[in-house]
Amino acid sequence: MKRLFVILLLTTCYLLLASRVLADQTPYFSDYNFQLDQYRKNYAEYQNFKNDYLAHPTLNNEQKAILSAKQTISARELAWANFVLVLSDSISVTGINYPLSEKAKADLAAIAKYHFGQATAVSSVVTRADLTTFTKNELKVTATHKLALTQAQVANKVVQWINFQTDAKAAYDSLLPKLTAVTDEVSVKNGLDQIQTSSVQINDQISTLAKKTGDLNVDQFSIDQFYSNSSEILVQIRANVTRLVNIIIDLDTNYVRH
Structure with a gap:
């Protein structure tokens, strides 16, 4: 549960920074902002449920924390997907066809698809073990996205x-x-x-x-x-x-x- 807290915190910092540096002309920007707001709210609620569970580690409190974590992750994944589409749209809107930009658009489309899929896949999480497995798999995959995101x-x-x-x-x-x-x-x-x-x-x-x-x-x-x-x-x-x-x-x- 502590590891998930750190991951969610780092994601919050990155997405907040991203919102300041990307142009808002893209139609995906409003969706990105909406999901980012949802992520902030869900993350705050998750912290409360996590603290309740740590103070009183009952099955009921654990389930509440897991459910809140799932909602937070879903919003995070949708925010990520729309962030990626904002970046892709910023490249596309120029109308410039350049080898690096064409590769970037293809990479970003695949990354956005992955995060949209994760937003749905997290609904299958039921136990802490499921949550741990989901998080480990996500970290493994998103590590491979860093290069493509930098190039984009x-x-x-x-x-x-x-x-x-x-x-x-x-x-x-x-x-x-x-x-x-x-x-x-x-x-x-x-x-x-x-x-x-x-x-x-x-x-x-x-x-x-x-x-x-x-x-x-x-x-x-x-x-x-x-x-x-x-x-x-x-x-x-x-x-x-x-x-x-x-x-x-x-x-x-x-x-x-x-």
């Missing part, structure tokens, strides 16, 4: 950057004809050259990040090490994106006749 979160970032590059290219193509009269000016020429350079650098950095992410394998996978290694690339991408935007704004503001 990176894929989400990658498609957002690719989408930005598409928008930046459209802005550049729109800006260029307006600069025809001043393209020989040194500052304008330098600005256009910097746009080209930054765009190439961003594309290369996106490709590098995508390759590193796609090359990860379960045996050598470490979340902390991966995020540490990837953070430098993300910082470089953000810096180049900021530089690119500033140059386009500068050229449009100071050299285009409006």
